[in-house]
Every structure is written in structure tokens, then in C-alpha cells.
Amino acid sequence: MSTVTNTQKKAPAGERVADWADGRLGIYTLAKANMRKIFPDHWSFMLGEVCLYSFLIIILTGVYLTMFFHPSMNEVEYVGPYVPLQGQLMSEAFNSTMHISFEVRGGLLIRQIHHWAALIFLAGMFVHMMRVFFTGAFRKPREINWLFGFLLFFLGMFTGFTGYSLPDDLLSGTGVRFMQGAILSVPVLGTYLSMFLFGGEFPGGDFVARFYSAHVLLLPGIMLGLVVAHLILVFVHKHTQFAGPGRTNDNVVGMPLLPVYMAKAGGFFFLVFGVIAVIAAIASINPIWAIGPYRPDQVSTGAQPDWYMGFAEGLIRVMPGWEINLWGHTLVLGVMIPLAIFPAVLAAIAVYPFIESWITGDKREHHIAQRPRNAPTRTAFGVAWITAYMIMLVGGGNDLWATHFHLSLNSITWFVRIFFFAGPVIAFVATKRICLGLQRRDKDKVLHGRESGIIKRLPHGEFVEVHEPLSQGELHRLTAHEQYAAAELPPAVDENGVERKIGAMEKLRVKLNKGYYGEDSQVAKPTVEEYKEIQSGHGHH
Amino acid sequence: MKKLSARRRHPLAAVVVLLLALAATGGLYAAFAPAGTAKADETAQSLAIEEGKKLYSVGCASCHGTGGQGTSDGPSLVGVGSAAVDFQVGTGRMPAQQPGAQVPRKKVIYSQAEIDQLAAYVASLGAGPIKPTEGQYSPDGADIAKGGELFRTNCAQCHNFTGEGGALTYGKYAPSLEGVDPKHLYEAMQTGPQNMPSFPDTTMPEKEKKDIIAYVQAVNSDSSASPGGLKLGGLGPVSEGLFAWVFGLGALIAVAIWVAAHTAKAKKS
Numbered sequence: 104m105s106t107v108t109n110t111q112k113k114a115p116a117g118e119r120v121a122d123w124a125d126g127r128l129g130i131y132t133l134a135k136a137n138m139r140k141i142f143p144d145h146w147s148f149m150l151g152e153v154c155l156y157s158f159l160i161i162i163l164t165g166v167y168l169t170m171f172f173h174p175s176m177n178e179v180e181y182v183g184p185y186v187p188l189q190g191q192l193m194s195e196a197f198n199s200t201m202h203i204s205f206e207v208r209g210g211l212l213i214r215q216i217h218h219w220a221a222l223i224f225l226a227g228m229f230v231h232m233m234r235v236f237f238t239g240a241f242r243k244p245r246e247i248n249w250l251f252g253f254l255l256f257f258l259g260m261f262t263g264f265t266g267y268s269l270p271d272d273l274l275s276g277t278g279v280r281f282m283q284g285a286i287l288s289v290p291v292l293g294t295y296l297s298m299f300l301f302g303g304e305f306p307g308g309d310f311v312a313r314f315y316s317a318h319v320l321l322l323p324g325i326m327l328g329l330v331v332a333h334l335i336l337v338f339v340h341k342h343t344q345f346a347g348p349g350r351t352n353d354n355v356v357g358m359p360l361l362p363v364y365m366a367k368a369g370g371f372f373f374l375v376f377g378v379i380a381v382i383a384a385i386a387s388i389n390p391i392w393a394i395g396p397y398r399p400d401q402v403s404t405g406a407q408p409d410w411y412m413g414f415a416e417g418l419i420r421v422m423p424g425w426e427i428n429l430w431g432h433t434l435v436l437g438v439m440i441p442l443a444i445f446p447a448v449l450a451a452i453a454v455y456p457f458i459e460s461w462i463t464g465d466k467r468e469h470h471i472a473q474r475p476r477n478a479p480t481r482t483a484f485g486v487a488w489i490t491a492y493m494i495m496l497v498g499g500g501n502d503l504w505a506t507h508f509h510l511s512l513n514s515i516t517w518f519v520r521i522f523f524f525a526g527p528v529i530a531f532v533a534t535k536r537i538c539l540g541l542q543r544r545d546k547d548k549v550l551h552g553r554e555s556g557i558i559k560r561l562p563h564g565e566f567v568e569v570h571e572p573l574s575q576g577e578l579h580r581l582t583a584h585e586q587y588a589a590a591e592l593p594p595a596v597d598e599n600g601v602e603r604k605i606g607a608m609e610k611l612r613v614k615l616n617k618g619y620y621g622e623d624s625q626v627a628k629p630t631v632e633e634y635k636e637i638q639s640g641h642g643h644h
Numbered sequence: 645m646k647k648l649s650a651r652r653r654h655p656l657a658a659v660v661v662l663l664l665a666l667a668a669t670g671g672l673y674a675a676f677a678p679a680g681t682a683k684a685d686e687t688a689q690s691l692a693i694e695e696g697k698k699l700y701s702v703g704c705a706s707c708h709g710t711g712g713q714g715t716s717d718g719p720s721l722v723g724v725g726s727a728a729v730d731f732q733v734g735t736g737r738m739p740a741q742q743p744g745a746q747v748p749r750k751k752v753i754y755s756q757a758e759i760d761q762l763a764a765y766v767a768s769l770g771a772g773p774i775k776p777t778e779g780q781y782s783p784d785g786a787d788i789a790k791g792g793e794l795f796r797t798n799c800a801q802c803h804n805f806t807g808e809g810g811a812l813t814y815g816k817y818a819p820s821l822e823g824v825d826p827k828h829l830y831e832a833m834q835t836g837p838q839n840m841p842s843f844p845d846t847t848m849p850e851k852e853k854k855d856i857i858a859y860v861q862a863v864n865s866d867s868s869a870s871p872g873g874l875k876l877g878g879l880g881p882v883s884e885g886l887f888a889w890v891f892g893l894g895a896l897i898a899v900a901i902w903v904a905a906h907t908a909k910a911k912k913s
Binding site: 144145146147148149150152153181186187188189190191204205211215219222223226227230273274358363367370371374375378379382384385386387388389390392393394395398400401402403404405406407408409410413499500501502503505506509510511512513 | 745787788789790791792793796797800801802803804805806808809810811812813814815817818859862863870871872873874875876878879880881882883884885886887888889891892893895896897899900901903904905907
């Protein structure tokens with residue numbers, strides 16, 4: 104028995120800890136399944152990480168801010184160190200934000216990190232969403248995850264808006280007043296909704312406390328749940344990858360989660376935190392001391408919301424002030440129409456995956472990310488959408504465009520009115536043309552090779568440029584994409600001579616499908632025969 | 645008393661009252677008016693008007709008319725007062741370079757002495773707001789916080805929270821107040837140049853003007869502090885959003901590309 108006691112040495116500490124935990128949490132099975140999970144490598148796949156990390160930074164800094172912020176609208180007199188406000192009456196919310204900015208240790212830096220991270224979070228989500236859109240990474244099985252992501256962007260806008268309103272400063276108070284005006288424009292329900300939300304007439308004494316619970320509890324709670332669901336689905340579906348040698352629709356080529364991806368992701372978190380902290384340390388954001396406390400009788404020029412609400416601001420700014428008076432009631436079309444367009448434009452991008460899958464009729468799974476040029480109509484639609492969005496951002500900042508570029512405010516407003524409709528059309532046509540041009544270039548490269556820059560003089564005096572054939576991998580990369588054949592309506596009369604009944608929706612679907620995949624909407628990719636034929640005739644270019 | 649009231653309808657009563665009144669005013673004038681200096685001032689004043697008129701004929705008359713009566717190219721200057729001249733010429737706005745939506749602030753081309761002469765001439769055309777003395781506009785001892793409140797109530801709609809300026813219709817604008825002389829701030833409020841409404845002492849007393857000047861000096865001058873770092877123009881969320889996209893997200897994308905480019909590679913050896 105003595106030999107047994109000798110050989111049974113104590114296991115290393117790490118192993119013992121792992122064993123202890125496994126016995127209680129069952130982490131071995133979990134780790135075994137996921138530790139070697141593969142993630143493909145591409146910089147654009149890290150945009151989602153930027154969002155995740157800035158979200159975490161917002162939560163961390165937000166917790167610090169809640170320790171000092173008083174979500175109350177009780178009126179107090181300012182006695183803090185900032186001279187130009189001393190003796191002014193303000194709400195406790197504003198007063199405590201001043202306290203955070205000037206007296207709490209690190210308070211101003213944390214406030215600025217919180218706010219800059221919020222702007223970057225929303226911008227990151229916008230770009231991440233566009234990456235997914237343009238590469239077709241929303242296709243089956245990822246449509247639900249696309250909706251989760253869209254909801255995160257949408258809720259992020261309102262979490263940002265409620266947070267921006269909390270300090271009760273003159274700028275955000277004007278924003279809340281703007282929102283209240285939009286609510287009031289809803290027919291019949293508007294006044295009730297407004298009274299309910301503000302607990303009486305605007306501004307009342309309740310909205311800061313109510314926005315506070317929405318901002319720190321309700322909205323981030325839902326968002327956190329959505330983030331977790333979003334990540335679980337990424338795990339379940341596995342990440343998409345770009346076409347390349349060895350990469351198929353059925354595999355994932357990349358680095359394992361542990362240790363490579365974990366180390367990279369962990370390091371990237373600190374890089375994101377670092378960049379945001381540096382920006383917060385050098386640039387001021389929302390300087391409420393310069394803005395002053397909110398009073399409903401005061402307003403300043405240049406009263407804009409944070410950028411993610413600039414689209415809504417633009418809609419209101421450029422909309423003509425139409426209204427209809429009926430039986431003593433006013434219908435404020437000048438506000439109501441923008442209020443309706445705002446969610447409609449956002450919804451257009453949200454439901455796009457379902458529309459595309461309906462048009463293509465393709466119910467297969469797709470795990471290869473497309474190159475935007477190989478889906479010209481979709482890419483054109485996306486660029487058109489961004490154009491409309493950006494034009495409205497111009498509208499939202501029309502006063503600053505006017506002062507900084509010495510233009511007339513009225514001309515800018517008219518420009519935005521016209522180009523909100525014309526801009527997307529121009530962008531759509533131009534983008535589609537560019538995509539088709541790029542497809543032709545790819546085809547040319549595949550068939551004739553890459554321009555080498557070497558000029559050869561032939562014996563009879565002609566100069567030609569030598570083209571180098573592409574590598575096998577590159578040839579694969581440029582030709583891996585699938586091309587749909589345009590749908591056709593079945594013959595109007597079936598084989599028995601009976602007239603076929605085709606629904607209006609089906610006719611529309613086929614028409615749209617032809618628009619997507621017809622002759623004018625894609626360049627047929629080179630076939631093997633074409634390639635062989637060209638390659639066999641050496642010396643011809 | 646009875647005697648006096650009995651004689652108040654006497655035919656000579658009015659004469660007596662008149663004589664007494666004349667004696668009183670004459671006596672008061674003699675007591676208070678230093679005759680010699682008044683005369684000297686008057687001479688200096690008329691000299692200044694004379695000189696001002698000459699300057700006016702050269703630099704201003706082509707638009708404002710030879711007698712300040714105004715033409716189709718420029719408004720009448722009767723009754724604008726010396727404060728308006730001191731503001732318009734002292735900030736370089738006048739003489740205007742070209743017609744347009746608004747005459748911008750530019751390099752001052754007259755000396756202060758010449759401006760005073762021009763002001764004297766224009767003031768002589770009709771009574772108007774008088775150029776303030778230093779005691780009137782100096783922000784010393786004014787209430788900055790009260791000025792801030794007044795500024796946000798009366799000025800911020802056009803000039804922005806801290807006087808960074810803002811847009812008006814058809815290319816007009818409220819200019820930035822950065823680096824504007826307290827005297828010119830005072831005169832602008834007093835006279836309401838171009839598109840600005842005027843705030844005479846009846847609606848905004850001298851003390852409140854001083855408070856506003858003190859506030860503008862505190863928040864929008866070279867010496868005003870920006871505790872949060874770069875002000876980004878003090879323009880609010882538009883410049884902040886642009887900064888977040890360009891430098892925030894831009895830097896993060898650059899970092900992402902860098903990280904992705906330095907991936908662990910399977911060693912081929």
C-alpha cells in the first residue's frame with residue numbers, strides 16, 4: 104500500500120481548482136464544446152466587438168455616476184465652485200451633475216467617458232449594422248439576430264436620449280420639449296400621452312426621475328438581455344466568413360476561441376477603453392456649466408440632439424409647417440409627418456432581410472459573407488438608405504452648415520427637402536453602376552490576369568503589357584459567389600390549355616427578382632470554359 | 645396766507661411770478677454752469693463735427709447720402725446716435741465692402757479719433773444713443789451669474805449659449821461674441837445693429853448690460869477656462885458627433901485593422 108501513497112502525488116493547483124468547479128458547475132462539458140470554437144479573422148468582424156466593449160464601458164462608468172447623481176427636480180440654489188452659475192436656481196439633477204463635474208474626484212472624466220462612449224457605441228452599431236448588411240450576413244439563419252441587433256440600435260437611441268436629458272440642462276431640456284411637442288402632435292392621444300409621461304403639464308416635477316429609471320434600469324436591462332441573446336446566436340450560428348481557399352459554406356476557418364481569440368478580444372477591450380478614455384480626456388462633451396440649467400422660457404440657437412437623433416431633428420427642421428384645422432382641432436402635419444417618417448425609415452432597413460428572402464425565394468442557409476459588389480441591387484439599396492439618413496443629418500445641423508460654409512439657411516433647407524427624395528435615387532443608380540463595373544473588372548482579372556506593369560516590345564514593334572495570371576486561391580475568391588438566375592413567371596396557359604391564375608404578389612415578386620438578378624443587374628461570372636479558352640491561346644491579351 | 649390768496653387774481657400777479665421764475669433759473673444757471681469751459685467744449689464739438697463731416701463725405705456719403713438722409717444703398721443716419729457710429733465703424737463693419745445679406749466684422753480702418761469725429765457729426769444730425777463711457781460698460785464688479793441668466797433669456801436664441809454665434813434666415817447670422825470689446829457689446833445692445841433688436845435702458849438697465857458683458861467676458865474670451873478639455877467650437881452635439889465619428893470610431897477602426905493584421909499565424913518552417 105505504501106507504493107500507492109507514494110505515486111498519488113497531489114495534482115497541480117490549477118487542476119484541483121478546475122476539478123472543484125467542474126464538480127459543482129459542470130464547466131468541463133461547456134468548455135469542451137466551446138473552447139475550441141473557431142472565429143474567422145477580419146477587421147470588419149471586430150466592429151461588433153467595438154459596440155460590445157463600449158457598452159460595457161458605459162455600464163461601468165454609469166454605475167459610478169449613479170453614486171453621485173440625484174434624479175430630482177427639486178429647486179436648489181447653486182453654491183458650488185463654478186462662478187458664472189453661483190446663486191442661480193436649478194434642479195437638484197443639474198446641481199448634482201455640476202457637483203460630479205467640479206467636485207467629485209474623477210467625476211468629469213467619468214462623465215465624459217460615459218458620454219463619448221455612448222456616441223461611439225451608437226456609431227459603432229451603425230457601422231456594424233452596415234457591415235452585416237452589405238456582406239449579406241443577415242441571410243438565413245441570421246434574420247432574427249439581425250432584428251436583435253436592430254433593436255439594440257433602436258433602444259440605444261432612446262437610452263442615449265433619456266441619459267442626455269437627465270442633467271436637466273438648457274440644451275437637453277429643449278430636447279425634451281421637442282419630444283413633448285412630437286407627442287402632442289399625435290391626433291387624439293397626444294395630450295393624454297404627454298400628461299401621462301410628464302405627470303401633468305410640461306415640464307412638471309417628475310420627468311427626470313422617470314427618465315432616470317428608464318435610463319439606468321429598464322432600457323439597459325432590456326439591452327443587456329438582447330446583447331446576451333445576440334452573442335448566443337452568434338455562437339449558435341457560427342460567424343460568417345469571406346470566401347477563400349478552404350472556406351466553404353459548411354466550415355469556419357480561423358482561430359480558436361481559447362486561447363487566441365480570448366487574448367485578442369481581451370486586449371481589444373483595453374484598446375477600446377483606452378481610445379475612449381483618451382478622447383474623453385482631451386475633448387469636452389456636453390459642458391452643462393456653459394449651457395446652464397433648464398428653464399422653459401429660455402432657449403439657445405444650435406440646440407441639437409446627439410448625432411443618433413439628428414435624423415429626427417432634420418426631419419422636423421425641413422418639414423414645412425403645415426397644419427389642418429378641423430372643428431376647432433388642429434392637426435399639426437408639420438410635426439406628425441416627420442414623426443411617422445422617422446420609424447418608417449428605420450423599419451425599412453430592419454425588415455430588409457425578410458423582403459430579400461421573399462424576392463429571391465432562397466430558403467437555404469448562407470455562411471459565406473458576400474462582397475458588396477456581387478449583390479449590386481442590395482448594395483445600391485443600402486447606399487440609398489445611408490444617403491437619405493445622411494441628408495437628414497445635414498438638415499438637423501442646417502444652422503451650422505449655414506454659418507460655417509457661409510450659406511443661406513433657407514437654401515440648405517430646400518436642398519435637404521429635394522435631396523431627401525432625389526439623393527437616394529441618384530445614389531442607387533450610381534452605386535449599382537459602380538458595382539457592375541467592379542464585377543466586370545473582377546471578370547477581366549480572372550480571365551486575363553493582373554496587369555504586371557511590365558511592357559514588352561514585340562519583334563514587329565508593338566508594345567504590349569504582360570498580364571500575370573492570378574493564383575488559384577485568388578481565382579477562387581473572385582469566382583466563389585453564387586449568381587441567381589432571374590425568376591420567370593410560368594407560362595400564362597398550362598399544359599392543358601387552362602389559364603393559370605397568378606396572384607398580384609407573385610407578379611410583383613418576379614418583377615422585383617428580375618430587377619435584382621436580370622441581365623442589367625449582374626455580370627455573369629467567368630466560366631471554367633471561358634477561362635480555359637483564353638488561357639490556351641498564349642500571347643493574346 | 646389770507647393776504648396772499650386775496651391778491652392772487654391781481655393783474656400784476658402773473659408778472660411777479662414770471663420775474664421770480666426767471667430769477668430762479670437765471671440764478672441756478674449762473675451758479676452751476678461754468679461759462680468758460682462750456683464755450684471751449686462747444687468750440688471743440690463744432691470742430692469735431694466739422695472734421696467728421698469731411699470724413700463722412702469721403703467714406704460714407706456715397707451710400708448714406710450727403711446729409712445722412714440715406715439712399716437706396718444705405719439707411720438714414722438721422723437719430724442713430726454716436727453709439728451706433730462707434731460700434732459700426734469701430735468694429736470695421738462700416739464702411740461696408742459690398743452689399744450682401746449682412747455686413748461682416750472686419751479690419752478697422754479709422755483711428756479712434758476719426759471715429760469720434762464721425763460720431764460727433766452723425767450725432768449732430770439728430771439725437772440718438774450716446775457713446776457710453778468706460779464706467780457704463782466696464783464689467784468690473786458686475787454679477788456674472790445674473791448676467792448668465794440674462795444672456796440665456798435675451799441673447800442665446802441667436803448667439804448660442806456662450807456667444808459662439810448662430811444662423812439666421814437667408815444668409816444672415818448672429819456673429820460670434822468671442823473677443824468683442826466690452827464697449828462694442830454695450831453699444832450693440834444699446835443700438836441694435838443690423839438684424840439685432842435694440843435693448844435701450846428702458847428695457848434693459850445699464851446694470852444688466854454690465855452683467856451680460858461680464859458673463860460674456862467670463863465664458864467666451866481668451867482667459868475663460870474649459871474644464872472638460874477641447875471646446876470643439878462650443879457648438880454642442882453636432883461638432884461632438886462629428887468628433888466621435890471621425891476621431892472616436894475612426895481610431896477604433898484603425899486599431900481593429902491593426903489587431904486583425906497582427907494575428908497569430910501558423911508557422912511555416
